[in-house]
Amino acid sequence: MTLLTVLLAALMNSPVFTVTRNAFENNGNIPLQYTCEGANETPSFTVSGIPAGTITIAFIIEDPDAAKGIYSHWVLFNIDANGKTEIIIDNSTPWIKGANGKGENNYTGPCPPSGKHQYRFKAFALDALLDVKEGALKSDVEGAMNRHILAQAELVGMYEKTKR
Numbered sequence: 001m002t003l004l005t006v007l008l009a010a011l012m013n014s015p016v017f018t019v020t021r022n023a024f025e026n027n028g029n030i031p032l033q034y035t036c037e038g039a040n041e042t043p044s045f046t047v048s049g050i051p052a053g054t055i056t057i058a059f060i061i062e063d064p065d066a067a068k069g070i071y072s073h074w075v076l077f078n079i080d081a082n083g084k085t086e087i088i089i090d091n092s093t094p095w096i097k098g099a100n101g102k103g104e105n106n107y108t109g110p111c112p113p114s115g116k117h118q119y120r121f122k123a124f125a126l127d128a129l130l131d132v133k134e135g136a137l138k139s140d141v142e143g144a145m146n147r148h149i150l151a152q153a154e155l156v157g158m159y160e161k162t163k164r
Contacts, residue, residue: 055129061121078129
């Protein structure tokens, strides 16, 4: 989130669209249980400050430090946000799953082959239901979001394997 986003929201007297995680702070370390070295548990997130007019939320976790380009860890879309100001995204949330970097429709935890990687947890407030099917690639979901994004928020987590 940029300073300009915060200032504009304050001037317009509207809440700031944010994505948070109780288990780690922005730019903090991702706990082991959500990684390949732990239980690979699906984390939960809170999306708040959802702007008026939002119909759905899309949620994407990606690793921009991956050797072969940006790697998708979780792609979710068409999370119902109509009339809501806050949503908890976890295993009980109704959504449609897109394909991750392995081509699977589920969460895959951080597992960098070497070094510390950053992981971007991105939420998008959309003014439409996306017309893409379960298993869609991240690029297809992003293409469908084009011209429908009302707000975007990002949380960054860091992870480096402890075992080699």
